[in-house]
Amino acid sequence: MNEKKYYVTTPIYYASGTLTLGHCYTTVIADACARFKRMQGYDVMFLTGSDEHGLKIARNAEKENLTPIEFTNKVVLEFKDLWKTLNISYDKFIRTTDEEHIKAAQYAFNKLYEKGLIYKSSYEGLYCVPCETFFTESQLVDGNCPDCGRPVEKASEESYFLKMSAFTDYIKDFYAKHPNFLVPESRKNEIYKNFIENGLNDLCVSRTTFDWGIPVPFDKKHVMYVWIDALINYISAIGYPDTNCEMFKKYWPADVQFVGRDISRFHCTIWPVLLHALDLPLPKTIHSHGFLTQKGDKISKSKGNGFNPKVLSDRYTADAVRYYLLKEGPIYNDCPYTTELFLNTYNSELVNGLGNLVSRTTAMILQNFNGELKAPDVLNDDDKELINTINALRKKVEVSMETCRVDIALKDIYEVIKACNKYIDITTPWILAKTDKVRLATVLYNLFEGIRVCATLLQAFIPDTANKVFDKLGVTNESLKSYDNALYMDSNAKVVVNKGEALFNRIDVKKEMELIDGGLVENNNEKQQPKQEKEVKQNVEVKNESKPLISIDEFDKAELKIGLVLESVEVEGSDKLLKNTIKIGDEVRTIVSGIKKFYKPGELVGKKVLVVTNLKPIKLKGILSSGMVLCAVEGDSKLSVLTLDKDVECGSEVC
Ligand code: MSP
Numbered sequence: 315m316n317e318k319k320y321y322v323t324t325p326i327y328y329a330s331g332t333l334t335l336g337h338c339y340t341t342v343i344a345d346a347c348a349r350f351k352r353m354q355g356y357d358v359m360f361l362t363g364s365d366e367h368g369l370k371i372a373r374n375a376e377k378e379n380l381t382p383i384e385f386t387n388k389v390v391l392e393f394k395d396l397w398k399t400l401n402i403s404y405d406k407f408i409r410t411t412d413e414e415h416i417k418a419a420q421y422a423f424n425k426l427y428e429k430g431l432i433y434k435s436s437y438e439g440l441y442c443v444p445c446e447t448f449f450t451e452s453q454l455v456d457g458n459c460p461d462c463g464r465p466v467e468k469a470s471e472e473s474y475f476l477k478m479s480a481f482t483d484y485i486k487d488f489y490a491k492h493p494n495f496l497v498p499e500s501r502k503n504e505i506y507k508n509f510i511e512n513g514l515n516d517l518c519v520s521r522t523t524f525d526w527g528i529p530v531p532f533d534k535k536h537v538m539y540v541w542i543d544a545l546i547n548y549i550s551a552i553g554y555p556d557t558n559c560e561m562f563k564k565y566w567p568a569d570v571q572f573v574g575r576d577i578s579r580f581h582c583t584i585w586p587v588l589l590h591a592l593d594l595p596l597p598k599t600i601h602s603h604g605f606l607t608q609k610g611d612k613i614s615k616s617k618g619n620g621f622n623p624k625v626l627s628d629r630y631t632a633d634a635v636r637y638y639l640l641k642e643g644p645i646y647n648d649c650p651y652t653t654e655l656f657l658n659t660y661n662s663e664l665v666n667g668l669g670n671l672v673s674r675t676t677a678m679i680l681q682n683f684n685g686e687l688k689a690p691d692v693l694n695d696d697d698k699e700l701i702n703t704i705n706a707l708r709k710k711v712e713v714s715m716e717t718c719r720v721d722i723a724l725k726d727i728y729e730v731i732k733a734c735n736k737y738i739d740i741t742t743p744w745i746l747a748k749t750d751k752v753r754l755a756t757v758l759y760n761l762f763e764g765i766r767v768c769a770t771l772l773q774a775f776i777p778d779t780a781n782k783v784f785d786k787l788g789v790t791n792e793s794l795k796s797y798d799n800a801l802y803m804d805s806n807a808k809v810v811v812n813k814g815e816a817l818f819n820r821i822d823v824k825k826e827m828e829l830i831d832g833g834l835v836e837n838n839n840e841k842q843q844p845k846q847e848k849e850v851k852q853n854v855e856v857k858n859e860s861k862p863l864i865s866i867d868e869f870d871k872a873e874l875k876i877g878l879v880l881e882s883v884e885v886e887g888s889d890k891l892l893k894n895t896i897k898i899g900d901e902v903r904t905i906v907s908g909i910k911k912f913y914k915p916g917e918l919v920g921k922k923v924l925v926v927t928n929l930k931p932i933k934l935k936g937i938l939s940s941g942m943v944l945c946a947v948e949g950d951s952k953l954s955v956l957t958l959d960k961d962v963e964c965g966s967e968v969c
Pocket of ligand 1: 327
């Protein structure tokens with residue numbers, strides 16, 4: 315078996331309508347990992363697809379006067395179009411309506427039945443149609459679905475059940491022996507506590523009240539529960555049930571399966587049980603990422619904030635979207651998205667950071683040496699420092715990518731871009747152009763190499779841009795774009811750079827925000843944006859004058875909740891700020907507070923504090939802060955974080 319194989323999957327997307335920017339996160343992160351592994355010489359299988367059965371899809375089709383398959387055919391075309399726009403390099407797109415998949419799902423169902431693991435009984439429960447999930451009364455939130463908040467329906471019917479309960483010991487043992495199966499640790503603990511610790515419940519795996527699904531092979535009145543149908547896609551795509559075929563033998567078990575946190579429990583309870591019951595090994599890791607949010611809510615069509623990501627990619631390029639999602643996106647916590655944050659990252663990192671570096675360097679090589687790269691002369695300490703930084707990059711990125719930390723990998727690359735820009739400031743090539751052409755040639759050579767190495771690694775993240783950079787550098791030799799050569803080389807003299815067009819054009823953030831938030835982006839309700847990065851005197855400013863009276867409705871706009879401090883650490887370069895990681899109910903947030911003068915890092919850990927949870931997020935020293943910890947302040951000299959005198963659950967409302 316090829317040791318250098320990599321099987322990575324996204325969930326298959328519900329073919330119930332248009333995808334949102336939130337959906338793109340799972341796919342873009344999987345794409346970056348797939349591209350990176352290909353660069354490293356792995357034989358990669360990157361799978362995505364569409365989840366096409368179930369009541370919701372049947373109903374949506376009916377609304378459009380289409381048959382379910384006509385409807386999903388149309389939606390699937392839109393999916394593929396979006397993935398093409400975003401440069402998603404999937405190797406296979408599976409549809410759960412594919413004949414091969416249907417056969418595989420029926421084979422698996424039958425096998426479980428024959429093994430005595432599926433039995434007939436009757437089910438009474440509360441069913442959420444959009445989520446295709448049954449809930450018990452106690453799982454509901456305010457009588458509604460705990461996942462999407464919509465009403466549930468009473469459902470009672472004859473059903474088949476999977477004996478999940480028989481696998482409790484197996485799954486407990488598996489989790490104990492495979493501590494890295496589900497990443498991150500916090501999600502693993504949550505899933506384990508809520509769904510595994512007290513034993514698995516048998517699962518209703520068939521329906522009779524609608525017929526848009528895969529028929530149960532031995533009882534055609536029933537269709538398979540969509541989650542069973544859907545999960546099987548990961549193996550049917552590579553040839554299951556023929557476990558001896560080349561594809562299956564090569565790729566299974568999957569190396570990384572990406573899922574959002576809403577669907578982790580299906581992948582971390584039902585999926586392992588299914589596989590084990592089918593005598594198959596389990597995937598190596600499941601990465602469960604957080605949500606992209608707006609105003610604290612998951613970006614989603616049902617919340618009314620799920621705008622079409624193509625608006626952003628059409629206007630600012632697919633790479634701008636990819637870069638933002640990958641660098642600022644939510645691995646593993648939820649992460650707010652606003653147009654302003656997106657546009658500011660675009661201007662500061664893509665236009666000013668990378669774009670400027672490339673255009674300044676190529677322009678100087680063109681002006682001073684007719685575009686020809688000259689060999690470096692004697693290296694001084696500044697050069698050596700830059701070269702060391704460049705040479706350390708590949709290893710850093712490799713380490714981050716081993717655990718799919720695309721965000722850290724991009725930050726590392728961006729640090730080298732910054733180091734190159736700083737090197738320009740230190741070496742002042744515009745002066746050298748008048749005084750010392752030999753030294754100038756060395757400086758420009760080093761910059762060229764810094765850019766080439768960054769572009770090589772950026773191929774996994776922003777492939778179009780990486781190619782444009784290579785065009786501008788005049789790098790045509792494929793080996794100079796290879797992972798192996800993502801290190802400083804001293805043999806590239808004579809390459810001829812090109813002027814080419816600018817990589818990214820600077821934009822007027824205010825004007826663009828007006829356009830995007832003013833309606834160019836459908837369903838984007840985010841009209842007012844948070845203030846741009848600024849130092850806040852949070853919690854240390856005492857106002858003497860009274861504030862005007864407000865009504866209870868105005869006060870009611872503030873959302874206050876109890877948070878549990880999990881971590882409290884220093885913010886690099888700030889003598890005022892501490893970065894707190896705070897658990898509020900199921901959510902974990904980063905909140906930066908100006909309390910360092912009064913609290914040591916770590917001092918607040920374990921304390922339950924009062925948090926304003928619906929403040930618009932702001933960036934403080936480059937860290938996105940989503941909320942505010944309430945404090946009592948006495949002048950400039952005393953500050954006390956408000957805590958509780960009785961223990962209440964974190965996530966509880968403060969009123
Ligand atoms: N069809 C199921 C998956 C079956 S896999 C055997 C499904 N589909 S989905 O279309 O609703 O979601 C697909 C992926 O998009 C999930 O991983 C989900 O978490 C992710 N996201 C949808 N909205 C999201 C955000 N706002 N932010 C980040 N990811 C989110 O679930």
